[in-house]
Amino acid sequence: MPRQTWGVRCRAHRTSDGQPCAAWSVRGAYVCVKHGGAAPQVRAKAEYRMVMAGIWNQAERRLVKRLRALGSGSGIAWPP
Numbered sequence: 095m096p097r098q099t100w101g102v103r104c105r106a107h108r109t110s111d112g113q114p115c116a117a118w119s120v121r122g123a124y125v126c127v128k129h130g131g132a133a134p135q136v137r138a139k140a141e142y143r144m145v146m147a148g149i150w151n152q153a154e155r156r157l158v159k160r161l162r163a164l165g166s167g168s169g170i171a172w173p174p
């Protein structure tokens with residue numbers, strides 16, 4: 095699978111002062127390692143999300159390519 099950037103911050107909040115954790119989340123998850131990112135169910139869901147995102151990206155690229163091909167003959171600029 096190609097490397098994808100995740101760039102999602104942990105959505106947990108610190109119990110000490112209620113401030114957001116702000117650590118980077120585990121790829122595919124919305125929490126960092128400290129806040130359950132290493133738990134089996136979180137990892138499973140994260141993996142599933144990344145796989146689904148990969149499939150979706152691939153499908154979208156293919157669709158845009160086809161639409162571009164269609165649009166080139168019709169004088170319609172695609173994507174708009």
Ligand SMILES: [Zn+2]
Binds near residue numbers: 126
């Ligand atoms: Zn965290």
